[in-house]
Amino acid sequence: MNRRDVGEFMGPIRNHDLFFCGFHVAKNDPKFQVTTMHYCGMRGEGAHEMHQCLLYDSAGPGAKLLGVEYIVPDQVFRSMPDEEKKYWHPHTYEVLGGGLVAPAMDGQAELEFMKHLLTTWGKTWHTWPDPATPLPLGEPLLMWALTGDGQADQEMVAERDKRFGVSTAKVQAERVKAIGYEVPQVPPPRTVAAIGRQWTASGEDRLSLRKKR
Secondary structure, three states: OOOOOHHHHOHHHHOOOEEEEEEEEEOOEEEEEEEEEEEEEEEOOHHHOEEEEEEEOOOOOOOOEEEEEEEEOHHHHHOOOHHHHOOEEEOHHHHHOOOOEOOOOOHHHHHHHHHHHOOOEEEEEEOOOOOOOOOOOOOOEEEEOOOOOOOOOHHHHHHHHHHHOOOHHHHHHHHHHHHOEOOOOOOOOOOOOOOOOOOOOOOOOOHHHOOEO
């Protein structure tokens, strides 16, 4: 039997060259938070585009594969039935609040990418629920996002900032100025069945209604 070059079969992961770092929060327990490295590739185009991401606990060669995340545009999320929407978290606060950073990009490229992510939604399952364990034990864990100031574990934020040489507070100030929208202040979901919100805790929840600075 002739052996073929493994590179011939690497198509599904060859485009996973987009890297960014963020914080994931267990939807059923907002106090459980994990710094997560995202390695993403694009699938589809236009209204049908979707990022598919492999998630790790670090950027080192021995990193643990925590799970997967799918990222879709706002119009795709809004077309879903409510039963499906409960699995998807908003990225609005993560972008404007400085939680998401892309250390491999220069300043302008990172800003344009964050503008692209601003109104997107992510569906995230950690199949390694607790990265402190030596093996991926237990059921997959549905993860959420930070959605307002004061929700993040400050030790976690400080460690991430030190690792990549960034300041979350500075990133937040710069993005608010550059993108032109106030930082959302949405409380964590009260139940796992709650549907996420991008901008406000109540009322209509659309970008077009948000006041620019």
